[in-house]
Amino acid sequence: MQTQKKYNWAANIYDLYEAPIEKLLFSKLRNIAIKAATGKVLEIGIGTGKNLPYYPPEVELVGIDFSRGMLSKAQKQLDHINISKVELIEADIQDTDFDSGFFDAIVSSCVFCTVPDPQKGLNEAFRLLKPGGKAIFIEHMKSEHFYVNIFLYMMNFMSSIFLGTSMIRETQKNIENAGFKIQDVKYYVSDVVRIIIAVK
Ligand SMILES: C[S@@+](CC[C@H](N)C(=O)[O-])C[C@H]1O[C@@H](n2cnc3c(N)ncnc32)[C@H](O)[C@@H]1O
Numbered sequence: 001m002q003t004q005k006k007y008n009w010a011a012n013i014y015d016l017y018e019a020p021i022e023k024l025l026f027s028k029l030r031n032i033a034i035k036a037a038t039g040k041v042l043e044i045g046i047g048t049g050k051n052l053p054y055y056p057p058e059v060e061l062v063g064i065d066f067s068r069g070m071l072s073k074a075q076k077q078l079d080h081i082n083i084s085k086v087e088l089i090e091a092d093i094q095d096t097d098f099d100s101g102f103f104d105a106i107v108s109s110c111v112f113c114t115v116p117d118p119q120k121g122l123n124e125a126f127r128l129l130k131p132g133g134k135a136i137f138i139e140h141m142k143s144e145h146f147y148v149n150i151f152l153y154m155m156n157f158m159s160s161i162f163l164g165t166s167m168i169r170e171t172q173k174n175i176e177n178a179g180f181k182i183q184d185v186k187y188y189v190s191d192v193v194r195i196i197i198a199v200k
Pocket residue numbers: 004007044045046047048049050051064065066067070091092093094108109110111114115116121
């Protein structure tokens with residue numbers, strides 16, 4: 001099954017399934033990172049909208065996702081949040097119709113583990129960011145440590161079957177290869193989960 005269809009199928013149970021790791025870790029990382037987004041912001045792979053409560057109210061947010069099922073969950077959150085302008089659009093980050101440099105900031109959390117061609121998606125994200133714009137990534141990836149990677153390879157077997165999610169992508173390298181200049185990296189769960197702040 002294609003990744004997009006897997007997420008349409010999983011949308012109803014996604015938040016429940018992710019609840020423990022959200023409570024233990026990701027809610028804290030969202031709280032640290034997302035408030036740095038300003039101006040016209042593109043959130044890539046907005047999913048069920050878990051970052052929405054963490055944005056400053058004055059951002060103009062465009063959230064895209066290629067799963068209609070996930071987007072419909074995010075839509076339901078909009079009544080409960082305090083952002084002046086939000087638009088949710090069904091779109092694939094591997095190939096979008098937005099003008100180059102249209103966004104002041106881009107945000108992704110747990111997305112480039114799943115985008116079918118992550119380098120293509122990151123190249124497109126780079127194109128959409130204005131020169132000098134900020135990119136905020138909260139992503140998990142392959143570790144620099146051999147023993148951690150043994151565990152990730154075992155998890156990868158299941159995660160790639162169920163959600164098309166890879167545990168062993170080299171996302172920080174892919175971000176750099178797309179042209180982003182990394183300014184800061186914070187490491188969690190050894191070095192598997194990272195908040196990466198970059199600029200164009
Ligand atoms: C693991 S979920 C993370 C959702 C959300 N960002 C979060 O932090 O909870 C990955 C999301 O990325 C979306 N996605 C994956 N590949 C995509 C693509 N090529 N274009 C747009 N969205 C994509 C999936 O549909 C899914 O909603």
